[in-house]
Amino acid sequence: MAAASKDLKIREFPVExxxxxxxxxxxxxxxxxxxxxxxxxxxLMYLASIILFFxxxxxxxxxxxxxxxEPARTFMDADTYNRVFTLHGxxxxxxxxxxxxxxxxxxxxxxxxxxxxxxxxxxxxxxSFWIYSIGALFTLYSIAYGGVDTGWTFxxxxxxxxxxxxxxxxxxxxxxxxxxxLTGINFIVTIHKMRAPGQTWGKLPLFLWSLYATSIIxxxxxxxxxxxxxxxxxxxxxxxxxFDPALGGDPVLYQHFFWFYSHPAVYIMIVPAFGIISEVIxxxxxxxxxGYWLIALSSLAIAFIGFLVWxxxxxxxxxxxxxTVIFSFLTFFVGIPTGIKILNWxxxxxxxxxxxxxxxxxxxxxxxxxxxxxxxxxxLGALSVNVHLHDTYYVVAHFHxxxxxxxxxxxxxxxxxxxxxxxxxMYNELWAKIASVILFIGFNVxxxxxxxxxxxxxxxxxxxxxxxxxxLHQTSTVGSWILGVGFIIVGIYLAISLFSKNNRAxxxxxxxxxxxxxxxxxxxxHNFNHTPVVLHNPYDFHKPISEFRLGIDGSxxxxxxxxxxxxxxxxxxx
Amino acid sequence: MLETINRxxxxxxxxxxxxxxxxxFTFINVTSVIILLGITVAIFYFxxxxxxxxxxxxxxxIRFNTMLEVTWITIPLILVLIVFxxxxxxxxxxxxxxxxxxxxxxxxxxxxxxxxxxNGVQTTDELYVPAGRPVKLIMQSRDVIHSFFVPDxxxxxxxxxxxxxxxxFETLTSGEHVIFCTEYxxxxxxxxxxxxxxxxxxxxxxxxxxxxxxxERELPLAELGRNLYTSQGxxxxxxxxxxxxxxxxxQGLYGAExxxxxxxxxxxxxxxxxxxxxxxxxxxNVGFNNIMPSYEGQLSDDQITAIIEFxxxxx
Ligand code: HEM
Ligand SMILES: [Cu+2]
Ligand SMILES: [Cu+2]
Numbered sequence: 018m019a020a021a022s023k024d025l026k027i028r029e030f031p032v033e034x035x036x037x038x039x040x041x042x043x044x045x046x047x048x049x050x051x052x053x054x055x056x057x058x059x060x061l062m063y064l065a066s067i068i069l070f071f072x073x074x075x076x077x078x079x080x081x082x083x084x085x086x087e088p089a090r091t092f093m094d095a096d097t098y099n100r101v102f103t104l105h106g107x108x109x110x111x112x113x114x115x116x117x118x119x120x121x122x123x124x125x126x127x128x129x130x131x132x133x134x135x136x137x138x139x140x141x142x143x144x145s146f147w148i149y150s151i152g153a154l155f156t157l158y159s160i161a162y163g164g165v166d167t168g169w170t171f172x173x174x175x176x177x178x179x180x181x182x183x184x185x186x187x188x189x190x191x192x193x194x195x196x197x198x199l200t201g202i203n204f205i206v207t208i209h210k211m212r213a214p215g216q217t218w219g220k221l222p223l224f225l226w227s228l229y230a231t232s233i234i235x236x237x238x239x240x241x242x243x244x245x246x247x248x249x250x251x252x253x254x255x256x257x258x259x260f261d262p263a264l265g266g267d268p269v270l271y272q273h274f275f276w277f278y279s280h281p282a283v284y285i286m287i288v289p290a291f292g293i294i295s296e297v298i299x300x301x302x303x304x305x306x307x308g309y310w311l312i313a314l315s316s317l318a319i320a321f322i323g324f325l326v327w328x329x330x331x332x333x334x335x336x337x338x339x340x341t342v343i344f345s346f347l348t349f350f351v352g353i354p355t356g357i358k359i360l361n362w363x364x365x366x367x368x369x370x371x372x373x374x375x376x377x378x379x380x381x382x383x384x385x386x387x388x389x390x391x392x393x394x395x396x397l398g399a400l401s402v403n404v405h406l407h408d409t410y411y412v413v414a415h416f417h418x419x420x421x422x423x424x425x426x427x428x429x430x431x432x433x434x435x436x437x438x439x440x441x442x443m444y445n446e447l448w449a450k451i452a453s454v455i456l457f458i459g460f461n462v463x464x465x466x467x468x469x470x471x472x473x474x475x476x477x478x479x480x481x482x483x484x485x486x487x488x489l490h491q492t493s494t495v496g497s498w499i500l501g502v503g504f505i506i507v508g509i510y511l512a513i514s515l516f517s518k519n520n521r522a523x524x525x526x527x528x529x530x531x532x533x534x535x536x537x538x539x540x541x542x543h544n545f546n547h548t549p550v551v552l553h554n555p556y557d558f559h560k561p562i563s564e565f566r567l568g569i570d571g572s573x574x575x576x577x578x579x580x581x582x583x584x585x586x587x588x589x590x591x
Numbered sequence: 592m593l594e595t596i597n598r599x600x601x602x603x604x605x606x607x608x609x610x611x612x613x614x615x616f617t618f619i620n621v622t623s624v625i626i627l628l629g630i631t632v633a634i635f636y637f638x639x640x641x642x643x644x645x646x647x648x649x650x651x652x653i654r655f656n657t658m659l660e661v662t663w664i665t666i667p668l669i670l671v672l673i674v675f676x677x678x679x680x681x682x683x684x685x686x687x688x689x690x691x692x693x694x695x696x697x698x699x700x701x702x703x704x705x706x707x708x709x710n711g712v713q714t715t716d717e718l719y720v721p722a723g724r725p726v727k728l729i730m731q732s733r734d735v736i737h738s739f740f741v742p743d744x745x746x747x748x749x750x751x752x753x754x755x756x757x758x759x760f761e762t763l764t765s766g767e768h769v770i771f772c773t774e775y776x777x778x779x780x781x782x783x784x785x786x787x788x789x790x791x792x793x794x795x796x797x798x799x800x801x802x803x804x805x806x807e808r809e810l811p812l813a814e815l816g817r818n819l820y821t822s823q824g825x826x827x828x829x830x831x832x833x834x835x836x837x838x839x840x841x842q843g844l845y846g847a848e849x850x851x852x853x854x855x856x857x858x859x860x861x862x863x864x865x866x867x868x869x870x871x872x873x874x875x876n877v878g879f880n881n882i883m884p885s886y887e888g889q890l891s892d893d894q895i896t897a898i899i900e901f902x903x904x905x906x
Pocket of ligand 3: 772
C-alpha cells in the first residue's frame with residue numbers, strides 16, 4: 018500500500034474487449050491443464066469434476082425417487098436402495114457441495130477479486146485438486162467394489178458390522194479432507210497477503226469474506242473428521258474398541274465426533290453461497306450493499322457458533338438431557354446472523370435499480386427457498402417438536418431446502434453471473450430464465466410434499482412405506498422429473514453458448530464494480546497486466562466506473578514484498 | 592382453519608404430549624409463514640417498483656440504519672427464545688416419567704421389536720399397553736442402533752446396544768398406533784414396524800393373564816416352534832410360503848441341498864438347522880447376506896428343537 022502512494026503513478030487502465038490472448042489459449046493440450054498452476058484453470062477443472070459428480074448424484078436421486086413410486090418394490094431391492102441413497106448423499110456432500118463454490122468459483126475469482134495474479138501457493142492449489150481426484154477415485158472404487166449401505170453418516174456400530182466397502186469409502190473422504198484443508202489455508206493466506214494496494218478489509222468483496230469464514234471452518238473442522246474416520250478404520254480393521262459396545266466402545270461417541278465436523282461442514286456448504294448472493298443482489302440492484310459489516314461479520318459469527326451446536330443432530334440419541342438443552346439453546350443463535358443477512362439483502366434492493374437478469378432471478382429464488390430452509394431449521398431446533406420430526410422426511414426436506422434451494426440455487430446464480438467472465442461467452446438469456454422457473458417449480462414440487470410426509474411421521478431412509486404416504490411420494494417423484502428437465506435445459510444452453518460464434522461477452526456485462534470485472538473476458542493469463550489499486554468499496558455504484566479501473570504499471574507491485582512464490586515466475590513454467 | 596390444516600399434516604393426537612407439540616408446531620409455522628410472506632411481498636414489490644429504467648439509473652447511497660438493524664435482530668431473538676422455552680418445557684415433560692408408570696422392557700433386533708411385560712409375557716412387534724396410564728419403556732438393542740418412534744404419540748428415542756435408554760407416554764384413549772424404526776439399521780429397516788395396542792385397563796389385564804396362561808400351557812413341539820417363529824422375529828426374515836424376504840424361505844428347507852458362498856454344500860438336516868440358528872455366520876447361503884443374528888444364548892436347546900420340529904413339519 019505504501020508503494021502506491023510513494024512514487025508510482027496511479028492511472029486508469031481501460032479494459033480491452035474481445036482479447037485474442039487469454040488464459041484459455043495460453044497453453045494447449047491436456048498437459049497444459051492437468052499440470053497448470055493457473056488458479057483459473059484449476060477452478061475450471063474443479064468445476065468440470067463437480068458438474069460430473071452432480072450429474073451422477075442427480076441420476077442416483079432420480080433412481081431413488083422412482084423406486085419410491087410404489088409403497089413396496091418398484092424396480093430395485095432394499096439392499097440396492099440403501100446403497101443408492103448412501104452414494105447419492107455421499108457424492109452430493111463430499112464430492113459435490115463441499116468443493117462446489119469454494120474450489121470452483123472461489124479458486125477462479127478469489128485472486129481476481131484481490132487484483133492478484135494467483136493464489137499465494139499455486140502449486141499447493143494444484144496439489145489440492147490432485148488429492149481431491151485421488152479421493153474421488155477411492156469413492157469410485159468403493160462403488161465398483163460393491164457400494165456402501167450405511168448412509169453418508171457412517172454411524173457405528175452398523176458401519177463396522179456391515180460387509181460393504183465402508184473402509185475404502187471413508188478413506189476416500191479422509192483423503193479429500195486434505196484437499197479441503199489445503200484449499201482453506203491457501204485462501205486464508207491469499208486474502209491476508211495479496212490484497213491489491215488500497216484494498217483494506219472494509220473494501221473486500223463479500224464473496225471473499227464468505228470464503229474467508231469458510232476457509233477457517235475447513236481448516237479447523239476437517240482434521241476432526243479425518244481422525245474420526247481413522248478411528249473407524251482402526252476399529253473395523255484391527256478391532257480396537259472405540260465406538261463398538263461389543264469391544265467396550267461407545268457408539269454415541271462416534272456421533273459426537275462425526276457431527277463435530279459435519280455440523281460446521283453444513284456451513285462450509287452454505288456460507289460461500291451467501292457470498293455469491295451478496296455480489297449478485299448488489300450488482301443487479303446497482304446499489305451499495307446495505308449493512309456491509311453485518312453481512313461480513315455474520316459469516317464469521319456463523320462460523321464460530323457453528324462449532325458449538327453439533328449436538329442438535331443428537332437430541333434423541335441418548336446423550337444427556339443437559340447437553341440436549343444446551344445444544345438446543347445455542348442452535349437458535351445460529352439462526353440470528355442468518356436472518357440478518359436475508360433482511361440486509363432485501364434492504365439492499367430498496368430504491369435500487371433492479372434488473373431481473375438470470376443471476377438475480379436465482380438470487381431471489383434463493384432468498385425464498387433458503388428462508389424456508391431456515392424456518393424449518395428453527396422448527397427442528399425446538400426440542401419437543403424435534404423429538405417428533407427427527408429422522409423423518411421433514412429433515413430430508415429441510416436439508417434439501419438448505420443445500421439445494423440454498424447452495425445449489427446460489428451456485429446457479431454464480432455460474433450465470435460469472436459465465437461471461439469465465440468463458441468469454443454469453444448464454445441465451447431467455448432459455449436461462451425459462452430453465453430457472455422450471456427448476457424452481459420442480460424443486461418445490463419435489464420437496465414441499467416431504468415436509469408434509471415428515472410431519473405425518475414418514476421416516477427417512479425407508480425403502481418401503483405404508484400406503485397412506487403414496488400420493489405425497491408420487492408427487493415428489495414427479496417433481497424430481499421436472500427438476501431433471503430443468504437441469505437438462507441448463508446444460509444444453511450453456512453448452513451451446515460455448516460453441517456459438519456471435520455471443521462474445523463484454524468485459525463487464527452487468528456493470529459490476531468488483532475487480533474481476535476490470536479485466537478482459539476471458540481474463541488474461543495473469544489476470545491483470547498491471548497492479549490494480551483500490552479506492553472504493555466494491556459496491557459503490559455511485560462512483561464513476563473509471564475509478565474502479567485504477568492501477569499502477571508493472572506487474573508485481575504488491576506481490577514482490579511477500580514472495581510466497583511470485584505468480585509470474587510460476588506461471589512462466591507452465 | 593388451522594385445525595383443518597393440522598389434521599391433514601399431522602398424525603392423530605393420541606398421547607398427552609401431542610397437543611403441546613402440535614401447538615408449538617403451529618406457532619412456528621404461523622410465525623414463519625407471516626415472515627416469509629413479508630419477505631416475498633418485499634421481493635416482488637421492490638422488483639417491480641424499482642425495476643431498472645435505464646442503464647444510467649442513479650441509486651441512493653444507504654449503507655446502514657442502526658434502528659432497522661436493532662429491530663430485526665431483537666424481534667427474531669425474542670421469537671426464538673419463546674420457541675426455545677416452549678420446546679424445552681415440552682421436552683422436560685417427555686424426559687420425566689411419573690413414578691407410577693407401567694414398565695415394559697423393549698429389545699430391538701434387526702429387524703423386529705420384542706416386548707417383555709412384568710409377568711414374563713413376551714410379544715413381538717405388537718406392544719399392548721393400558722390406555723390412560725403412563726407407560727415407561729426400558730429399551731436396549733441386541734445389535735446396531737435402532738430408534739423407537741410412534742408418530743401418533745410424538746415420541747421417539749434411539750435404542751442402543753450395551754445400554755438402556757428410556758421413554759414414556761400416556762395414551763388418551765384406547766386405539767391402535769403404528770411403530771416405526773427411525774434409525775437406519777440395514778436391509779430390513781423400513782420393514783421394522785409394529786403396532787401399539789392401547790386397551791382399556793381391565794381389557795389389558797385380561798389380555799395379560801390370558802397370554803400368561805397360554806405361555807405356560809404344554810403345547811405340542813411343532814406348535815411351540817410356530818409360536819417361537821413369530822415371537823423371536825424369524826417371521827420377519829423367513830417366509831413359510833416359498834417367497835424370499837430377507838433370508839431363505841423355510842418351505843421345503845428340511846432335507847434340501849444347501850449351497851454356501853464358500854463353495855461347499857450340505858443337506859439341511861437337524862444338525863444343520865441347529866447350527867444355522869445358533870451360529871448363522873459359519874456358512875452363508877448363496878444369494879444372501881450374513882445378517883441373521885445369532886440365537887446362541889437367546890433360545891434354549893429345547894426351544895431350538897421345537898423350531899426344528901416346526902420346520903420339519905412344513906413339508
Ligand atoms: C435432484 C434433486 C434431488 C433429489 C430428487 C433428491 C432426492 C433424495 C432422496 C430421495 C433421498 C433419500 C431420503 C431418505 O430416504 O433419507 C436423498 C437423500 C439425500 N440427499 Fe438428495 N436429492 C436431490 C438433490 C440433492 C442435493 C443437491 C444434495 C446436496 C447437495 C442432496 C443431498 C442429500 C443427502 C445428504 C441425503 C442424505 C443421504 C443419507 O441419508 O445418507 N440431494 N435425496
Ligand atoms: Cu447441524
Ligand atoms: Cu431401523
